[in-house]
Amino acid sequence: MNFDLSVPTQLMQALTPDVFLMVGAMALMLVSALRPDSDEHQRLVGYCSIGVLLATLGIVIWFGSRGFTSGPGVIAVDGYRLAADMLFILAALGAIALGIEYNGREGIWNAESHVLVLFATSGMMIMAAARDLMIVFIGIEIMSIAVYVLAGMNRRSPRSAEGALKYFLLGAFSTGFLLYGIALVYGSTGSTNFTTIGHNIVQYKLAHQGMLLMGVGLLLVGFAFKVAAVPFHMWAPDVYEGAPTPITAYMAAAVKAAAFATFLRLWRESFDLLDFAWLMPVWWIAAATMIYGNLVALAQRNVKRLLAYSSIVHSGYLLVAIAAGTNSGSAAFLFYLLAYTLATFGAFAVVCAMSRPGDRDLEITDYEGLWRVRPGLAIGMAICMLALLGFPVFGGAGFWAKVYVLAAAEATPFRQLMPLTVLLVLASVISAGYYLQIVRVMFMKPRPEGAQVPAATGALTRLVLAISVALVILVGLIPARAVGWARNNQPTAPVTLSTAKAP
Amino acid sequence: MGNEFLPLLYSFHFYLFGLISIAAAIAFVTRKSPVAAAMWLVVTMFALAALYVMMDAQFIGVMQVLVYAGAIMVVFLFVVMLLNLGHPSELSDIRGKWGRIIAGFLGLALLAEIMTLTRSPLELKLVVPAIAVSVNSTGGIIGGVAGPLFREYLLAFELTSILLLVAIAGAVVLGRKRSAN
Numbered sequence: 001m002n003f004d005l006s007v008p009t010q011l012m013q014a015l016t017p018d019v020f021l022m023v024g025a026m027a028l029m030l031v032s033a034l035r036p037d038s039d040e041h042q043r044l045v046g047y048c049s050i051g052v053l054l055a056t057l058g059i060v061i062w063f064g065s066r067g068f069t070s071g072p073g074v075i076a077v078d079g080y081r082l083a084a085d086m087l088f089i090l091a092a093l094g095a096i097a098l099g100i101e102y103n104g105r106e107g108i109w110n111a112e113s114h115v116l117v118l119f120a121t122s123g124m125m126i127m128a129a130a131r132d133l134m135i136v137f138i139g140i141e142i143m144s145i146a147v148y149v150l151a152g153m154n155r156r157s158p159r160s161a162e163g164a165l166k167y168f169l170l171g172a173f174s175t176g177f178l179l180y181g182i183a184l185v186y187g188s189t190g191s192t193n194f195t196t197i198g199h200n201i202v203q204y205k206l207a208h209q210g211m212l213l214m215g216v217g218l219l220l221v222g223f224a225f226k227v228a229a230v231p232f233h234m235w236a237p238d239v240y241e242g243a244p245t246p247i248t249a250y251m252a253a254a255v256k257a258a259a260f261a262t263f264l265r266l267w268r269e270s271f272d273l274l275d276f277a278w279l280m281p282v283w284w285i286a287a288a289t290m291i292y293g294n295l296v297a298l299a300q301r302n303v304k305r306l307l308a309y310s311s312i313v314h315s316g317y318l319l320v321a322i323a324a325g326t327n328s329g330s331a332a333f334l335f336y337l338l339a340y341t342l343a344t345f346g347a348f349a350v351v352c353a354m355s356r357p358g359d360r361d362l363e364i365t366d367y368e369g370l371w372r373v374r375p376g377l378a379i380g381m382a383i384c385m386l387a388l389l390g391f392p393v394f395g396g397a398g399f400w401a402k403v404y405v406l407a408a409a410e411a412t413p414f415r416q417l418m419p420l421t422v423l424l425v426l427a428s429v430i431s432a433g434y435y436l437q438i439v440r441v442m443f444m445k446p447r448p449e450g451a452q453v454p455a456a457t458g459a460l461t462r463l464v465l466a467i468s469v470a471l472v473i474l475v476g477l478i479p480a481r482a483v484g485w486a487r488n489n490q491p492t493a494p495v496t497l498s499t500a501k502a503p
Numbered sequence: 504m505g506n507e508f509l510p511l512l513y514s515f516h517f518y519l520f521g522l523i524s525i526a527a528a529i530a531f532v533t534r535k536s537p538v539a540a541a542m543w544l545v546v547t548m549f550a551l552a553a554l555y556v557m558m559d560a561q562f563i564g565v566m567q568v569l570v571y572a573g574a575i576m577v578v579f580l581f582v583v584m585l586l587n588l589g590h591p592s593e594l595s596d597i598r599g600k601w602g603r604i605i606a607g608f609l610g611l612a613l614l615a616e617i618m619t620l621t622r623s624p625l626e627l628k629l630v631v632p633a634i635a636v637s638v639n640s641t642g643g644i645i646g647g648v649a650g651p652l653f654r655e656y657l658l659a660f661e662l663t664s665i666l667l668l669v670a671i672a673g674a675v676v677l678g679r680k681r682s683a684n
Contacts, residue, residue, distance in 0.1 A: 006654075008657055011657070011658060015658075022665055026668070029672060074658050074659070075658070110676055112672060112675075112676045113676075115672070116669070116672070116673065116676070119665070119669045119672075122665070123669075126662060132659075134656070134659045135658060135659055135662065138659055138662045138663055138666055139662070141666050142662065142665060142666045142669055145666065145669050145670050145673055146669050146673060148673070149672075149673035149674075149676055149677055152677060153676075155677075
């Protein structure tokens, strides 16, 4: 079916998964307000949220299987959107599953914390669907406001409050960049619609217009803030360290993925012809992110902070795929996001399992000799670390993700990307310094005298870890299937209605 | 009342509301008590709304009352009262020597702008876009806003309400008393 997006009912049908998730979140918000906060109530709302997410996942898959398309309009109906939706829902499932047990242990009994994850996810789905700068902006705000609150959810911890406030202030600041960029792009092209912007740039030969280029530059800065790319990364380590661990995982995986997904669609559909202007800035941001993130990560002693810098580094790798700007570039991008999301959630599941109430025991030294007391956690963590490193065979999907990004960057017409691929490989070698350090500490060091054995891991945390690790290995064994999935889900131009009305 | 009185009536009301708004604005910046100052600001907003209505912009006039005099002023008063800023003696302000000088320069600059604008050779009438004329003839005064809002921008409009809901829920979650543990 080809949706005519100018008809409200068809627009609504084209947004079925998003609307379902929003309605579900609103219903659960009422449920969470029904009873006073308690651990049982928080668990109940958490399980209901998982149910809503699974149903949404089902709708997304059904939606994808029907091969819907759409005419020009404010949203896109294509495989790229649905593939991105699946990633967001996967991350939200992980965050809520970890969150149910984490919140119970830390005494965060706000049932709304799970509902806010649902709202943030619906904002991300809107971002992935958006084909209009206005919708992009509202989607980003729905996601960001929910995540600002989630980052400060642990009200007993001053670190959490500090991180949330920093995130809020810098996030509001970056929103200013984004909005100014949108205004300038609108001012120079006369439209907020992605397709029309691209069309007008060609038709009216706007490619070298100063106002448009300034707008594109400001948009780039705004997105770089959201994905925490150097030099716009300064908020990330403190926020990631302060936020409750499941929310840190959610931010590292889903928030980043959503910003990247929107960024990629906007760049491919509107600013494809402006590559002469944005290629070098993206090049420098990617290079700086990979080098700086890796060098600082080497010095980290706190595992949560280390993973924060690791997520900054991965933004750099993803920017390489975006700079490629081709179909294989966006396929590599989706595949990389899948592998990165899985490995991140596996790693954070172990961090959740290891930490004691009050978020203690997060130093690398606390992982010494983990193999002797909790072999399951140690093996899971090791595989996730190797996947983030991009190690062959044992790293599973992580290895193939890097291979495809490199292949996409090599195959582009831009010769400038060649040094960037070399940098990517070098950066991966540096990153071995901290990823393998954790593996070494877990397996080769003896358990220190008097170190506490971590408390028994909850069933949900174990489930998240097992599923993440299993999928990392599985996708690593059959990368061709997953890449086929990523390759089939490109951002596609809107279908021009054959029955378009005569003027 | 004949038509010949209309211009007179118009001028009378223009000067009436204009003087009220200026007087209220002066009172607003000179009052010591924040609550009194806020109330004078409300008076200014009402007078401005009346001026908008006289310029045939009833919709903007109504919005002025609802949004500025209503919502935003209530928030001002809430903040003033919640933070207990009601005692003028405890307040410090920027009405020092330098504050006055800078404010004077800003005022002069604005005045100069208005003077240049009135002397400029450009036509001062706003040109109404053709689409607005066609919408206005069928949809009345707010048709020009309501039509696009519920057609082209329907999705953005609905999503904004979700955004506000999330913001309210988030504020309540963070602002509520800590759950006893």
